[in-house]
Amino acid sequence: MYSLLLKDREYPISVYLSYMMRVRELTRADAIALLTHSAVKLGLRKNLTPPGSNTIARWGRTTDVPQWAIVTALSITEGLGKIPFTDKEWAFWGYSAAERGADIGQYSGKWREWLEKAYRFKREHESRTEYRTRFKSFSNPDISSKILIFYKGNNLDFVNIPTLLIGLATTREIQPLIDNALNNNKLFTEADRQAALEVDTAMFKLDCEIADSVKELEKVGFATYLCNGNIVFT
Structure with a gap:
């Protein structure tokens, strides 16, 4: 169920950091810096100063995970060719793509399926x-x-x-x-x-x-x- 999969908002950040550190061999600090600078380029964040590692550790635990971080994280991994693995990751990818205004016509298969789910829920939420x-x-x-x-x-x-x-x-x-x-x-x-x-x-x-x-x-x-x-x- 799409919206229930989005409950665990720290999940996409953990997926992002794991992928960037394990597969792309970036340090945690470099992955956070890339996340921040990419968010600025996407127009989702104005401050170029990366959040501290302790701040990110609190995301989803004692503080909310900011939307800019979720959208940017999944945008980066998509751009690097990572295919979502779990339904939860697919749901967050769809959420990210819908928030960026992605064109459904540019996707097919499972990508399109999850983007359609995201847009359906987004339309209802906007009502x-x-x-x-x-x-x-x-x-x-x-x-x-x-x-x-x-x-x-x-x-x-x-x-x-x-x-x-x-x-x-x-x-x-x-x-x-x-x-x-x-x-x-x-x-x-x-x-x-x-x-x-x-x-x-x-x-x-x-x-x-x-x-x-x-x-x-x-x-x-x-x-x-x-x-x-x-x-x-x-």
Whole structure:
């Protein structure tokens, strides 16, 4: 599922650094300098001074990984001929290419497949203001909007509450749950939901907001519960 693969935002940086150091035989400092200067050339960053190694070590752990770094890292490795290996790497490549405005017509095969996924989700995400306006009478327009973006952006046929909870959550502590579900190609279960709720008390609030939002979406005809508990959105 495309957007879930993007949760682990430190992953593309670790892939980049590993590739540049192991295959291209650059030092870590040189790889970071190249990342920084390339970002400036792409117009994604103004400061030519590379971030410190300690700063990068904190990315994804105590601080967010900046978008410029992700986009630039995958742009560099693509330019050097590296083919993404895992689905997670493909997803981040697609994200990077879509953010750069890459032309789908220039790609084929798996490259095109993942770029199409990235553009689909990007289009839905860019419609978030329209969604919020549509649901402005709801108790939580933002959560209702995120539910539709998650569902349509990932091109799902159906979804369940545990998947919505983990899909909309921002805490990185649930990453093992995400990896397990994606590796086994399955929807999240009630056991996954309970495990996620135990990770962070803030998840209880999100869980309630999702349940209320789904009820409101169902009331106005945007959601339909199936007999097995899954949900279809229109």
